[in-house]
Amino acid sequence: MSLTRLAIKSLLLRPARTLLTIVSVAASVAVLFSLLSFNSGYQEGLQKQMQQMGVHLMVVPIGCPYEAASLVLEGGEIENYLNESVAEEIAGMEGVAIAAPSLMHAIVRPEDGRTDIYLGVDEKHLELKNWWRLNDGEKPGPGLLSEDDAVLLGWDAALIEKREAIGERIWVPEIESEFSVTGILEPTGTQDDGFFYVPLRTAQEQFGLEGKITAVQVRLTDPSMAAEVADALDARFAGVEIIRMEELLGSMTALMDSARALIFAIVAVVIAISGVGVLNTMLMSVFERTREIGVLRATGAGRLHIFSLVWTETLALTVIGGVTGLGLAAVAARGVEAVIKRFVPMAPQEAMTRFDPHAALICVLAILGVGLVAGIYPSLRAAQIRTIEALRSE
Amino acid sequence: MARGVHLTDHRNKGWFIVTRNGQLVHATGLSRTYTVGRREIPALRGVDFSINRGEFVVLLGPSGAGKTTTLNLVGGLDRPTGGSLSVAGEVVADGSVHAKESRLNALRREHLGFVFAEFHLLPTLSALENVQVPLIWADESGRDRAEALLCRVGLGHRLTHRPDELSGGEMQRVALARALINQPALLLADEPTANLDTNTRDEIFGLLRELSDEGLAILFATHDHELAERGDTVLRLSDGVIVHD
Numbered sequence: 001m002s003l004t005r006l007a008i009k010s011l012l013l014r015p016a017r018t019l020l021t022i023v024s025v026a027a028s029v030a031v032l033f034s035l036l037s038f039n040s041g042y043q044e045g046l047q048k049q050m051q052q053m054g055v056h057l058m059v060v061p062i063g064c065p066y067e068a069a070s071l072v073l074e075g076g077e078i079e080n081y082l083n084e085s086v087a088e089e090i091a092g093m094e095g096v097a098i099a100a101p102s103l104m105h106a107i108v109r110p111e112d113g114r115t116d117i118y119l120g121v122d123e124k125h126l127e128l129k130n131w132w133r134l135n136d137g138e139k140p141g142p143g144l145l146s147e148d149d150a151v152l153l154g155w156d157a158a159l160i161e162k163r164e165a166i167g168e169r170i171w172v173p174e175i176e177s178e179f180s181v182t183g184i185l186e187p188t189g190t191q192d193d194g195f196f197y198v199p200l201r202t203a204q205e206q207f208g209l210e211g212k213i214t215a216v217q218v219r220l221t222d223p224s225m226a227a228e229v230a231d232a233l234d235a236r237f238a239g240v241e242i243i244r245m246e247e248l249l250g251s252m253t254a255l256m257d258s259a260r261a262l263i264f265a266i267v268a269v270v271i272a273i274s275g276v277g278v279l280n281t282m283l284m285s286v287f288e289r290t291r292e293i294g295v296l297r298a299t300g301a302g303r304l305h306i307f308s309l310v311w312t313e314t315l316a317l318t319v320i321g322g323v324t325g326l327g328l329a330a331v332a333a334r335g336v337e338a339v340i341k342r343f344v345p346m347a348p349q350e351a352m353t354r355f356d357p358h359a360a361l362i363c364v365l366a367i368l369g370v371g372l373v374a375g376i377y378p379s380l381r382a383a384q385i386r387t388i389e390a391l392r393s394e
Numbered sequence: 395m396a397r398g399v400h401l402t403d404h405r406n407k408g409w410f411i412v413t414r415n416g417q418l419v420h421a422t423g424l425s426r427t428y429t430v431g432r433r434e435i436p437a438l439r440g441v442d443f444s445i446n447r448g449e450f451v452v453l454l455g456p457s458g459a460g461k462t463t464t465l466n467l468v469g470g471l472d473r474p475t476g477g478s479l480s481v482a483g484e485v486v487a488d489g490s491v492h493a494k495e496s497r498l499n500a501l502r503r504e505h506l507g508f509v510f511a512e513f514h515l516l517p518t519l520s521a522l523e524n525v526q527v528p529l530i531w532a533d534e535s536g537r538d539r540a541e542a543l544l545c546r547v548g549l550g551h552r553l554t555h556r557p558d559e560l561s562g563g564e565m566q567r568v569a570l571a572r573a574l575i576n577q578p579a580l581l582l583a584d585e586p587t588a589n590l591d592t593n594t595r596d597e598i599f600g601l602l603r604e605l606s607d608e609g610l611a612i613l614f615a616t617h618d619h620e621l622a623e624r625g626d627t628v629l630r631l632s633d634g635v636i637v638h639d
């Protein structure tokens with residue numbers, strides 16, 4: 001027999017109550033762990049996505065800029081359009097390296113539970129996305145979009161369409177057109193993977209939007225000049241929004257920071273509540289076992305022994321709960337991620353929650369801290385029990 | 395009755411710890427007055443007695459006489475309000491001077507064992523584990539010794555049973571083994587047979603008698619006159635004083 005063994009056996013006296021307490025601790029640790037690992041994953045993913053874009057400015061029709069940018073990045077329909085001449089004018093401006101026009105159109109297929117985003121682009125887009133590679137390792141050349149019925153598939157789009165080979169044809173009943181696959185892109189880990197790229201002209205014709213575009217993505221010769229060029233664009237064009245990607249990233253991060261502060265405040269409350277639950281359970285247990293504690297004293301236990309016993313019980317409760325919670329969180333991470341992705345703007349496509357040992361350590365320390373603190377009062381009460389009164393009590 | 399363990403084999407520790415005049419327990423003018431609110435309840439009013447090693451002392455008295463109070467004082471669970479008391483070489487109290495609590499804990503751990511009318515076993519532990527509880531505080535392991543003791547009290551076949559799977563007599567045997575695991579010099583028994591039928595009572599008493607014959611001193615509190623004659627010495631307690639006939 002050891003003190004630890006006695007402590008664990010004592011917890012079995014009221015198995016239901018012990019189990020409930022463990023579950024509550026586990027739940028709060030699971031929430032804490034999920035949020036911690038989601039947070040680091042999200043931060044990383046967002047940054048990667050932004051850097052990869054190689055796009056410094058985005059010119060979109062007027063509207064809420066972040067909403068619009070988010071739509072462009074995530075795919076979705078923008079109500080207003082720009083004239084395609086805007087792209088040409090921007091291309092001629094000082095400091096602009098590439099100005100790539102694009103026309104986005106969504107084909108919603110609720111019966112299949114999917115929405116296909118068609119992006120009309122020209123060769124400038126391929127120039128802009130110079131990190132793209134085809135699945136045969138080649139750099140995509142302008143020839144891929146030279147035919148009117150050409151379609152270049154993003155990696156995920158190809159998976160969804162179940163197309164693997166060049167030359168396969170895709171029938172789009174909504175517009176009564178057929179496309180021929182000219183290439184499949186390697187995965188980039190960004191939203192680009194989900195799109196169907198078609199020639200800009202084709203998109204304009206098929207979707208009845210001749211001469212229209214939904215966005216101009218701009219790369220600058222010198223990214224540090226973003227503010228100046230944005231000002232110049234603003235002065236020149238009416239009815240457009242100019243979005244600086246670095247600002248967008250900053251706003252997203254700021255938004256996340258405040259959301260995170262709130263979330264962590266909630267987690268702190270959840271953990272405090274489970275700490276109070278542990279304290280309550282142990283206090284009840286001490287009161288119920290008053291006589292037993294008297295007996296232990298009669299068999300030679302000192303106050304310090306009794307204190308250690310109850311403290312060990314509390315720690316055992318929280319540690320068992322904490323480890324259970326970590327396990328739970330690791331298993332449930334996928335589901336949690338899916339939920340979070342629905343509520344957080346511009347969630348990166350990559351897995352955001354992965355088992356982060358650093359986060360796990362923080363959780364273990366946090367719950368140990370809770371256990372240590374929650375255990376003090378019940379342990380003191382137990383140590384203060386007067387033996388003769390305890391032995392007389394029923 | 396299994397005779398696997400002969401207590402005198404390993405009781406040397408307690409054997410030599412006696413007070414200067416050769417007594418294990420020596421009490422003079424021992425008093426305990428409880429204070430409840432502003433009321434004073436004199437439960438023990440200056441009793442003198444001593445217990446020699448291996449002596450079987452029956453503390454006989456009606457309910458409320460002060461038997462439990464006496465046992466608590468000798469066991470260092472409570473402090474006297476007057477008189478002096480020494481137990482196993484430790485001066486528990488001498489007038490207003492009292493031993494430190496840690497000394498009393500050590501005294502119980504090393505030299506004393508308790509059994510109670512209600513057995514007081516831990517419900518979630520097996521018989522074997524219950525017997526080993528005192529070893530936790532002594533920082534010892536003694537599974538073999540616990541097993542041997544359970545055999546000695548006739549429960550070798552009930553090692554893994556939990557208290558709710560044992561009869562009253564069996565529970566008291568487990569409690570007795572627990573009291574003996576630290577090889578005490580003195581067993582403090584507070585009406586250990588009060589909740590047992592006559593047959594079981596006699597069995598337990600017989601077991602105690604054997605242990606006493608092997609050198610264990612016993613202070614046995616009871617209101618059962620029948621048992622009084624079976625001890626070596628009888629202390630008749632009435633209303634907090636010892637009466638001599």
Ligand SMILES: Nc1ncnc2c1ncn2[C@@H]1O[C@H](COP(=O)(O)OP(=O)(O)OP(=O)(O)O)[C@@H](O)[C@H]1O
Pocket residue numbers: 388389428429430435436437455456457458459460461462463464617
């Ligand atoms: N903690 C206490 N506070 C106040 N009074 C007490 C306390 N403990 C005992 N008493 C009183 O002291 C007297 C002696 O009590 P004690 O328990 O020693 O008697 P006892 O001989 O063991 O009786 P019983 O056979 O009923 O167990 C009783 O009148 C009891 O009410």
Ligand SMILES: [Mg+2]
Pocket residue numbers: 461462463584
């Ligand atoms: Mg009593």
